[in-house]
Amino acid sequence: MHASTTSAPPILQARDVSKFFGAITALRGVNLQLMPGEVLGVVGDNGAGKSTLMKVLSGLFAPSEGEIVFEGRTIQMQSPRDSRRIGIEMVYQDLALAGNMPIHENIFLGREVQKPLLGLPLLNKKAQREMAQEHLNRLKIHVKSVDQNVEDLSGGQRQAVAIARATAFDAKVVIMDEPTAALAIKEVGKVLDLIHILKEQKVAVIIISHRMDDIFYACDRVMALYQGTNFAESSIANTSRNEVIGWIMGTKGNTTALAHDGMVQ
Ligand SMILES: Nc1ncnc2c1ncn2[C@@H]1O[C@H](COP(=O)(O)OP(=O)(O)OP(=O)(O)O)[C@@H](O)[C@H]1O
Numbered sequence: 402m403h404a405s406t407t408s409a410p411p412i413l414q415a416r417d418v419s420k421f422f423g424a425i426t427a428l429r430g431v432n433l434q435l436m437p438g439e440v441l442g443v444v445g446d447n448g449a450g451k452s453t454l455m456k457v458l459s460g461l462f463a464p465s466e467g468e469i470v471f472e473g474r475t476i477q478m479q480s481p482r483d484s485r486r487i488g489i490e491m492v493y494q495d496l497a498l499a500g501n502m503p504i505h506e507n508i509f510l511g512r513e514v515q516k517p518l519l520g521l522p523l524l525n526k527k528a529q530r531e532m533a534q535e536h537l538n539r540l541k542i543h544v545k546s547v548d549q550n551v552e553d554l555s556g557g558q559r560q561a562v563a564i565a566r567a568t569a570f571d572a573k574v575v576i577m578d579e580p581t582a583a584l585a586i587k588e589v590g591k592v593l594d595l596i597h598i599l600k601e602q603k604v605a606v607i608i609i610s611h612r613m614d615d616i617f618y619a620c621d622r623v624m625a626l627y628q629g630t631n632f633a634e635s636s637i638a639n640t641s642r643n644e645v646i647g648w649i650m651g652t653k654g655n656t657t658a659l660a661h662d663g664m665v666q
């Protein structure tokens with residue numbers, strides 16, 4: 402295949418990806434394209450395959466069939482470490498932060514800033530603290546101090562630290578699995594604003610959400626999975642909340658009645 406020289410290729414693609422867990426088919430022939438700097442919303446009912454697709458894209462699961470293409474090249478990932486190395490980061494639903502450790506240590510967890518001393522790496526806490534603070538400033542994340550333990554933060558602050566961690570090392574793609582699900586309204590806004598800041602910094606983002614407000618506030622495009630397959634997708638400008646809610650329920654076409662059935666959030 403010859404790439405066009407005029408338009409940038411997608412930064413990340415899933416091509417015909419299927420994922421089987423024994424007899425369960427979680428994904429069947431799914432395609433996804435993410436353009437550089439784009440914010441893509443992924444929606445779908447519980448069990449539609451959203452988290453599984455993201456885990457395939459971030460190297461946690463190998464696809465049973467199909468391939469993952471990053472910057473035009475097929476990649477084979479053995480673990481999230483491989484995806485992280487090339488600039489794909491995932492913020493998991495359960496965040497995976499260490500509650501009893503300070504913010505700055507969480508941001509650098511597993512990849513501490515090291516200063517060689519007599520040939521031996523030595524953790525440079527001062528540099529780490531300063532870099533963490535600068536990074537939080539860049540993302541306009543306000544905390545009292547980077548020395549605060551994560552368990553003492555609010556849900557929204559914790560989510561922000563998880564996103565800061567995911568973007569601290571030149572991520573090109575950040576995948577977020579329901580980043581606002583557990584948050585109060587005020588904190589939801591902050592997380593969505595953070596996604597705007599990432600977009601300004603040319604980071605491409607995939608966000609899974611069940612909340613139409615999130616999708617229509619933060620995303621450029623939205624795609625719907627239904628029972629493990631591609632169902633529909635559109636630019637945000639060319640669709641509506643009701644239409645997307647219809648897709649989640651597996652219907653296309655006239656969905657005006659859905660606005661009254663309690664599904665609208
Ligand atoms: N590790 C696993 N082993 C077996 N089945 C799995 C595994 N992970 C996911 N599944 C199954 O794959 C299907 C898709 O699950 P997935 O978690 O991707 O859905 P989802 O769209 O993220 O749903 P939700 O909105 O509830 O988070 C489900 O039927 C689920 O039970």
Ligand SMILES: [Mg+2]
Pocket residue numbers: 451452453578
């Ligand atoms: Mg999920």
